Amino acid sequence: MAMKMDYDSKGKILTEKVELVPEGTGLVEGKVALITGATLGIGLAMATVFAQHRAKVVITGIEEEIGQANAAFLNECGCEVTYVNANAFNRDEIDALFDIIKEKYGRIDILINSAGYNIPAHFMECTESQFRQLVGIHGLAHVYTLQNAIPMMQAQGGGVVLEFGSKSSDRPGDYDPFYCLAKAGAKLMSKSLNMEFGPDNIRINLICPGPTITGMTQDNDGNIVPAFAPGGPVLKQTSLRKIAMPKDIADAALIICSDYARYIGGLTYNVDGGIVI
Numbered sequence: 001m002a003m004k005m006d007y008d009s010k011g012k013i014l015t016e017k018v019e020l021v022p023e024g025t026g027l028v029e030g031k032v033a034l035i036t037g038a039t040l041g042i043g044l045a046m047a048t049v050f051a052q053h054r055a056k057v058v059i060t061g062i063e064e065e066i067g068q069a070n071a072a073f074l075n076e077c078g079c080e081v082t083y084v085n086a087n088a089f090n091r092d093e094i095d096a097l098f099d100i101i102k103e104k105y106g107r108i109d110i111l112i113n114s115a116g117y118n119i120p121a122h123f124m125e126c127t128e129s130q131f132r133q134l135v136g137i138h139g140l141a142h143v144y145t146l147q148n149a150i151p152m153m154q155a156q157g158g159g160v161v162l163e164f165g166s167k168s169s170d171r172p173g174d175y176d177p178f179y180c181l182a183k184a185g186a187k188l189m190s191k192s193l194n195m196e197f198g199p200d201n202i203r204i205n206l207i208c209p210g211p212t213i214t215g216m217t218q219d220n221d222g223n224i225v226p227a228f229a230p231g232g233p234v235l236k237q238t239s240l241r242k243i244a245m246p247k248d249i250a251d252a253a254l255i256i257c258s259d260y261a262r263y264i265g266g267l268t269y270n271v272d273g274g275i276v277i
Helices: 041-052 064-076 091-104 128-138 140-156 177-200 233-237 246-257
Strands: 032-036 056-061 080-085 110-113 159-164 202-209 268-271
Touching: 032 041, 032 091, 032 140, 041 056, 041 064, 041 080, 041 110, 041 246, 056 064, 056 091, 064 080, 080 091, 091 140, 110 140, 110 246, 128 140, 128 177, 140 159, 140 177, 140 202, 159 177, 159 246, 177 202, 202 246, 246 268
Parallel strands: 032 056, 032 110, 056 080, 110 159, 159 202, 202 268
Antiparallel strands: none
16 A cells, blocks of 8 residues: 655655745744754654744754755745754764854754664664664764753743654564663653753653654555554554554644643653554
């Protein structure tokens, strides 16, 4: 079963024209938003939705050609999007990224740490290198952005942080013990950070997506892999009997980061079709 995406399944280049919401109605209008891991999938969907709602969006990733092309496409649609090639697991590159943000905008209103990946493996088969990569990208990589963004938010009087967890922090899947470890850590870290920096008007929340159709769940022809297809085991786990599209997660992130959620901090949002109940 092929699913229509907003980008092609091989190149991951945006193809559908993006329409901005009317001026004055954007939920994050005028806000400066940094979204890591935003060249593909959910990160790209968030960049698109936030840009549609007239945020000034900075996206990062390590696939420069794709990132530049998508940023250019969104700008042609009237959005304001900047791509900066930066590996979230490289402290020097993240520091340089924030130097660019300071020079261009002088502030950061929203930080979304969505960079991450998984290495499905049995516990006894996972190597030390894989463990360090997996825990590092979901741990240190987030620390690097947070340690840059939080002082800026403190100086400007507040901001919003959205950390990315997973349904795996509550309901483990097969072959992902270290992914569960990393995501459970992100969940508790976000709560701890909210306790520490909430008094500075920095609200920090966590979003936990469930099964979502991205490049990781499709083959090169855009067909859903069997586990996620209708009648497959993943679909049966969701009480809504649906698999999310990236925009489903992006729309939820938009609300969480907007002023409609201005009194919400330290909360975990399970956007998972009812897997974790």
